[in-house]
Amino acid sequence: MAENINRGYLEEHELEAVERGAKIHETGIQKNKSSRKKYQCVANGRQALGNHVSENPRAYRIVFLILLNIVVFSYFAYATVYWIRNNSDCEFEWCDGYGMLLLLFAFTYFGIFYFCIFKRYVLKYVKRTLRPFGRSLKRLRARKRTYFLLRTAFYISVLAAAIVFLILDTINDRDRLISCLGVIVLIGLGWIFSKHPTQINWQPVLWGLILQFSFGLLTIRWTVGRIIFQCVSNKIETFMNYSIDGASFVFSNELVNVIQVFAFAALPVIFFFSFFIYILSYLGVMQWVIMRIGWVLHLIMDTTICESMNTAANVFLSMSESPLLIQSYIHKLTVSEMHAIMASGFATVSGTVLAAYISFGAQPAHLITASLMSAPAALCYSKLFYPETEESQTTVKNIVLEKSEDSSLIDAAVRGAMAGIPLVLSIVANIVAFISFVSFINAILSWLGGLIGNDSLSFELILSKLFMPLSWVMGVPWEQCEYVSTLIGLKTAVNEFVAYQKLGVYKKEGVLSARTEAIATYAICGFANPGSVGIMIGALTVIAPEKRDVIVGVAFRSFITGSAVCFLTACIAGMLINEDYYSTISSSTNSTTTVLSILSQS
Structure with a gap:
């Protein structure tokens, strides 16, 4: 009987458990249904919003831009009020603080005004107004004799103005005029050893010299230009120094900031700069800047569009990266264009290696100025040393710069950082190998010299004597020519890293x-x-294997051209820089200046 009672009790409990499970299951189903309804409502709302945005993209873009501008103007207004309350004398530095914010604000909205209003609605009327002037200029060019006389008169006037300026500017320092002899010697040698001396188009040659001299005046002699350029170079140096934080995290603070090992302290900036360049390329900013600079060089100097674009790119990119922007047209280039592209690569340096030079003690302002001045000079000397004798197959209308192949902004950033790896390894390998090689050569020369009683014989000593005349015509005092000659020899025979x-x-x-x-x-x-x-x-040769013979054939000439351009830029700098240059530039960048004081200095 007890057994029956227990069995009945268990069956009753099992039945209750089953019923409870069924109720729980039903409750779970009801909860799932209610949650599904909630999620479905959210999904439906999101889909409806997405459909509305896709159907009215212009309205939402306008709303977003309005909100963004409200935020920007509110911040600018608050910053202005804060600055006024805390600066009773109303003085500020243009290169820092509120002055820099004011410049960025003005440039940003000027660009918005130009691209969104002026270019879209006003520029066509300006072009229509200037169209008769363009037709008159074409008719003038058709009258070759008259156009030749006017152009000759213009070049003579510019030359006379430059001579008068230099005579007046060097009253207290006539030794600077020796650099003029350097320009004459370099241009004369380029003409004498030109591939086709009777077919030289002098327009790019003369305009290259004019632009180079003008850049020098703006960035070296003009006070306002020098202040602006020094500010830009300081900002670039500050930007590059942010890589120190990343390098310290990876390699330790002791190696980077205390001991300052070159490989760990200077070279990591290449990763950061390459990272940034790839992002700009993905956004199309780099291509836009290069296209505009190249178009200006093409218009003024009458050089072909491919060589102009490549030269503009070399101001920012390395000699092996710049041709990638025009790789679709490399196989169409003439021999002279190929020579110009290679020469411009040899005549300039890329932004990614500037930090390495700065770490050796080079002035950032000089490095940036040299790159800008060497760009037109590279085209100038290229067209002198290897004149164009063929018809170019590329024009402004049919050239398009290569777009970034990155799938997203993150992809571009990652590829940019990774692209710095071979460059850093190449720099380290070259410095180790070539400095070791120079030490080996010095040991051999010292041994050979010791056998004849001259233990001081070295590779640097030979180079210091070999390039002394060149150093002197560039404007270097004779007692210091031996040192500069050594630097030129190391740069030419080894590389610029060892020279710096x-x-x-x-x-x-x-x-x-x-x-x-x-x-x-x-x-x-x-x-x-x-x-x-x-x-x-x-x-x-990887880009255009069918052009291998042409590339190899002009390699030596382009190497000579690139070296000559560097020396030509040094000559222009020698004309314009006096011994007071550093003191004036330091005082101009360290002092707090107003708008009126800057303009009065000019």
Whole structure:
């Protein structure tokens, strides 16, 4: 009986458990249904909003831009009020603080006004107004004799103005006029050894010199231009120094900031700069800037569009990266265009390696100025040393710069950082190998010299004697020519990294004056060295293997052209820089200035 009672009790409990489970299951189903309804409502709302946005993109874009501008103007207004309350004298530095914010605000909204209003609604009327002037200019060009006389008169006037300026500017320092002799010697040698001396188009040659001299005046002699350019160079240096935080995290603060090992302290900035360049390329900013600068060079200097674009790109990118922007047209280039593209790569340096030069003690302002001045000079000397004798197959209308292949902004950033790896390894390998090689050569020369009683014989000593005349015509005082000659020899025979490392040693020893140091910085600011020739040939033959014979054939001439351009830039700098340059530039950048005081200095 007890057994029956227990069995009945268990069955009753099992039945209750089953019923409870059923109720729980039903409750779960009801909850799932209610949650599904909620999620479905959210999904339906999101889909409806997405459909509304896709159907009215213009309205939502306008609303977003209005809100963004409200935020920007509110911040600017608050910053202005804060500055007024805390600066009773109303003085500010244009290169920092509120002054920099004011400039950025003005440039940003000027750009918005130009692209959104002026270019869209007003520019067509301006073009229509200037159209008769364009037709008159074409008719004038058709009258070749008259156009030739007017152009000749213009060049003579510019030359006369430059001569008068230099005579007046060098009243207290006639030694600076020696640099004029350097320009004459370099241009004369380029003409004598030109590939086709009777077919030289002098327009790009003369305009290249004019632009180079004008850039020098703006950035070296004009006070306002010098202040602006020094500000830009300081901002670039500050931007590059942010890489120190990343390098310290990876390599430790002791290696980066205390001991300052070159490979860990200077080279990591290449990763950061390459990271940034790839982002700008993905956004199309880099292509836009290069296209505009190249178009200006093409218009003024009458050079072809491909070589102009490539030269503009070399101000920012390396000699092996710039041709990638026009890789679809490399196989169409004439021999002279190929020579110009290679020469412009040898005549300039890329932004990614500036930090390495700065770490050796080179002035950022001089490096940036040298790159800008060498761009038109590269086209100038290229067209002198290897004139165009063929018809170019590319025009402004049919050229399009290569777009970024990155799938997203993050992809571009990652690829940019990774792209710095081979460059850093290449720099480290070259410095280790070539400095070791120079030490090996010095040991052999010292041994050979010791056998004849001259233990001091070295590779640097030979180079210091070989390039002394060139150093002198660039404007270097004779007693310092031996040092600059050594730097030129190291840069030409080894590479510019070794040369800048030696310049840093000279700077610490105090053997060079401020002006001589500046001239030397300009003279060695280029990729023209034997290793770069191999890199350039390898990069271009991969892009256009069918042009291998042409590339190899003009490699040596382009190497000579690139070196000559660096020396030509140094000559222009030697004309314009006096011994007071550093003191005036330091006072102009360290003092708090107003708008009126800056303008009064000019």
